[in-house]
Amino acid sequence: MPNNGPAGDLRLANVTKRFGIFTAVDDLSLTIPQGSFFALLGASGCGKTTTLRMVAGLEQPTSGQLLLGGEDISRLRPYKRPVNTVFQSYALFPHLDIFENVAFGLRRRGVRDIAAQVARMLSLVQLEGYGKRRPNQLSGGQQQRVALARALINHPQVLLLDEPLGALDLKLRRQMQIELKRIQTEVGITFVHVTHDQEEAMTMADTVAVMNAGKIEQLGAPADIYEFPATAFVANFLGQSNLLAGSAVGNNGADVLVDAYGSRFSVPAARARLNHGEVYLGVRPEKLALAADRDRVPAGHQAVDGVVTDSSYVGVSTQYLVRTAWGTELAVFAPNSGADGQVPTGTSVVAHWNPAHAFLLHREAGAGDRTAPVPNEPDALAATS
Secondary structure (H helix, E strand, O other): OOOOOOOEEEEEEEEEEOOOOEEEEEEEEEEEEEEEEEEOOOOOOOHHHHHHHHHOOOOOOEEEEEEEEEEEEEOOOHHOOOOOOOOOOOOOOOOHHHHHHHHHHHHHOOOOOOOOHHHHHHHHOOOOOOOOHHHHHHOOOHHHHHHHHHHHOOOEEEEEEEEOOOOHHHHHHHHHHHHHHHHHHHOEEEEEEOOOOOHHHHHHHOEEEEEEEEEEEEEHHHHHHHHOOOOHHHHHHHOEEEEEEEEEEEOOOOEEEHHHHHHHEEHHHHHHHOOOEEEEEEEOOHEEEEEEEEOOOOOOEEEEEEEEEEEEEOEEEEEEEEEEEEEEEEEEEEEEOOOOOOOOOOOOOEEEEHHHEEEEEEEEOOOOEOOOOOOOOOOHHHHHH
C-alpha cells in the first residue's frame, strides 16, 4: 500500500474492544509519536494483540477512535490503511522466490520497474543475493527479514510487529533485536511492537507501555519503568523485584519512613509513590548484596538478616534466595566478578542495599509479600491477547 499523505502520530482515543461480556481493551487512550519504536508489553490476555489488530483493521473497536496524523482510520478497511503487519509466523508464500515475496505488494498495486526497489529492500535487511531462493531454503531469522522487507517496501506510515521474534531461538532472537532497531532507525517509520518478552521490549523500544487487563499500567522509557515502576504488577512483570509489605509513616526530611517486620527503613521521597499508608518497599535483586554480618554492611545501607536457601550459577551472576526471619525469600543477584566465592546454601547472611536504589509503591491493605515474577503463562484468553 502506498504512503497516503504525510505521516503523523498514531493516536488511540478512548478505545474499547469487547468480545461478548469480556472486555479485552478498556477505554485505552495512547499517543505513539511518529517515527518512534514503541512496544506494547504484557502477558497473554492483557489486550496487546487486540490493540494491534484494531490498528491493522483486523478488528473493529467497540467504541473510541484510531487516528493517524489526525485522520480517523477506525472504519477504513485494512488494505486502505497506511499500515503493514509482520507476524510471528512470517506468512511467506512458499511457492514464490524471495524476490517475488518482497515484490508481492508492488505487483498487486500494478507498480512497474520494481527490481531496483526490491534490491534496495533486500540490501536493507542484509539479504543481497538471496532473491532467487525459496523461503524453505532460508533460516528462521532470514525468513523474518524477508517478511520485514515485504512489509517495508510498501512504505507504510506504521509497521506493526506481532511477536515477530517468538519463533526464533535465543541467539537469533538477540541478533534480530539489534537488526530491527537498526532498520527502524534507518527507515524512520513508526514501529509498534507487541511482545510478552521483557528483554525484547527493553532492548529495542524507545517507549514501552506495560499492559494489564486491557489497560496501560505504566508508559515510559524502558530504563525509567525498570528503575521506578508505578505498580507492583509492573515491578514484577518488567524484571523481578523484592517487594516487602510495610507501612509508610511519613517524611523525615527528603526520605519517606517505612515500618516493616519490626524494623524501620527509608526510601528517598523522589522514589516514593506515596508517603502514608500500606506500601511495598521494592528493591531489584541486582541492587542487593550479601555480607557475612552487619559489621560488613556499608555505612548508610539498609539490611535484613537471613539464610541462603538456594543458589544458581548463571554465568554473569549467581542468583541466591535468602529466607528472612519472617519467612519471605529475597532474590539476590550477585555478580561473578571473581572477587568472592559462592555462598553455600545454609549460610547465615545479611542482605543489604543502598536506599537510593529502593522504591515505594501502593499496596492494597491486607496484601502480603511478593517477591517472584508475575507468571507469563498463557490462559483461556490467549486468543485475544
